[in-house]
Amino acid sequence: MQRIINFILNYRNAFLxxxxxxxxxxxxxxxxxxxxxxxxxxxxxxxxSFYKTSNDITSYxxxxxxxxxxxxxxxxxxxxxxxxxxxxxxPDTLQVNYEVVNARIxxxxxxxxxxxxxxxxxxxxxxxxxxxxxxxxxxxGIVENTSTNFATVQSILxxxxxxxxxxxxxxxxxxxxxxxxxxxxVQLTDIPxxxxxxxxxxxxxxxxxxxxxxxxxxGIIKNFNLNEAQSFYNIDIALFNxxxxxxxxxxxxxxxxxxxxxxxxxxxxxx
Amino acid sequence: MLNNPVVINSARFILLVLAQVLVFNHLxxxxxxxxxxxxxxxxWYPIRENRAVFIxxxxxxxxxxxxxxxxxxxxxxxxxxxxxxxxxLMRFCFGANFDFQGFSFKNSTRLQRIxxxxxxxxxxxxxxxxxxxxxxxxxxxxxxxxxxxxxxxxILCVLLSSLFAIENE
Numbered sequence: 192m193q194r195i196i197n198f199i200l201n202y203r204n205a206f207l208x209x210x211x212x213x214x215x216x217x218x219x220x221x222x223x224x225x226x227x228x229x230x231x232x233x234x235x236x237x238x239x240s241f242y243k244t245s246n247d248i249t250s251y252x253x254x255x256x257x258x259x260x261x262x263x264x265x266x267x268x269x270x271x272x273x274x275x276x277x278x279x280x281x282p283d284t285l286q287v288n289y290e291v292v293n294a295r296i297x298x299x300x301x302x303x304x305x306x307x308x309x310x311x312x313x314x315x316x317x318x319x320x321x322x323x324x325x326x327x328x329x330x331x332g333i334v335e336n337t338s339t340n341f342a343t344v345q346s347i348l349x350x351x352x353x354x355x356x357x358x359x360x361x362x363x364x365x366x367x368x369x370x371x372x373x374x375x376x377v378q379l380t381d382i383p384x385x386x387x388x389x390x391x392x393x394x395x396x397x398x399x400x401x402x403x404x405x406x407x408x409x410g411i412i413k414n415f416n417l418n419e420a421q422s423f424y425n426i427d428i429a430l431f432n433x434x435x436x437x438x439x440x441x442x443x444x445x446x447x448x449x450x451x452x453x454x455x456x457x458x459x460x461x462x
Numbered sequence: 463m464l465n466n467p468v469v470i471n472s473a474r475f476i477l478l479v480l481a482q483v484l485v486f487n488h489l490x491x492x493x494x495x496x497x498x499x500x501x502x503x504x505x506w507y508p509i510r511e512n513r514a515v516f517i518x519x520x521x522x523x524x525x526x527x528x529x530x531x532x533x534x535x536x537x538x539x540x541x542x543x544x545x546x547x548x549x550x551l552m553r554f555c556f557g558a559n560f561d562f563q564g565f566s567f568k569n570s571t572r573l574q575r576i577x578x579x580x581x582x583x584x585x586x587x588x589x590x591x592x593x594x595x596x597x598x599x600x601x602x603x604x605x606x607x608x609x610x611x612x613x614x615x616x617i618l619c620v621l622l623s624s625l626f627a628i629e630n631e
Binding site (some may be wrong): 204299309370371 | 483484487488490493494495496513514517518521524525528529530531532534535536538542543545546593596600603
């Protein structure tokens with residue numbers, strides 16, 4: 192016994208190191224395949240308020256650019272309203288399917304293989320996990336964790352991200368993933384070989400997801416080739432969003448999501 | 463007070479975390495180069511201190527950076543490893559001198575110190591980027607990131623360490 196204790200005391204640093212190593216290895220490997228940790232993420236009070244303060248200072252430098260971008264969006268939306276052929280009847284609050292909340296990014300990252308953004312809205316604004324996040328130009332990601340005032344967003348530039356997408360004006364859909372190489376190019380897989388594709392086709396979100404509404408722009412086809420099995424396409428998509436330069440975003444709440452999920456769950460349970 | 467090692471090291475801890483998360487994590491030079499300058503903590507930390515305490519402090523340093531950059535426990539793992547292998551690296555770089563009681567950075571040559579810093583950075587980047595991506599199909603991307611980011615880190619650290627040199631030679 193004495194010897195064992197002496198042995199442990201002699202190598203206490205090594206034991207300590209191996210212990211810490213194991214803890215961090217478990218956390219790291221887990222975070223590669225599962226959800227981001229609930230407790231250790233930048234939506235928490237300390238990190239959230241730090242980024243908020245630093246963002247309050249630096250955001251002044253981009254005000255002009257950001258104003259231009261928002262003005263352009265207003266312009267586009269205005270022209271859509273004026274040129275709408277059918278009368279747009281103002282929706283009753285009971286009939287609204289999607290609700291939109293605006294927020295600003297306080298921390299952006301796009302250089303790592305698993306990118307998360309931090310935004311300045313949280314539970315207090317009604318943000319919960321699995322809400323879609325878009326910008327004026329297109330899709331951005333999905334809300335992952337929330338605290339009272341902040342939230343983290345799993346960017347589409349994340350190897351864990353998997354979003355239903357389709358070719359505009361058709362119903363051929365596939366999954367949108369990222370190969371971690373270029374921050375302005377993502378990949379669309381599972382589009383069958385028989386689909387006619389052209390470089391420059393627009394890709395939008397599909398109707399299969401309960402997170403994003405249909406037809407939110409994603410990007411255009413940059414190039415495509417068949418996969419190893421020669422049955423599906425691997426498509427490179429150039430994003431509409433400049434992921435390195437985004438500030439104002441919109442969070443989409445799907446009011447029917449709970450109902451859809453419940454129904455799907457019941458169907459599976461019934462089998 | 464400025465000579466108290468606890469104060470100096472706490473200040474370094476905080477400043478390095480802030481510099482890393484507020485400045486260097488957002489450099490994105492050429493789209494992906496974000497130097498990991500917190501390696502300077504391991505370069506500057508006093509030589510003859512309790513090793514267990516050093517390992518725990520390093521782990522905490524890494525965990526703080528992890529919290530800010532949403533890379534759960536990756537930096538913590540790297541930091542704990544650096545803290546653990548530091549004495550081995552020092553013996554390798556400074557030779558037999560290191561085992562004498564009176565040894566300090568002052569009686570080492572510039573080349574020895576640069577080698578020490580270089581080895582720390584290489585180990586840090588090797589572990590960090592291989593675990594960050596953790597996929598054999600991305601081996602080229604990993605190597606590319608290791609090469610260019612460690613180069614950037616090395617240049618920045620040499621500059622920073624001469625800028626904040628503790629005493630002149």
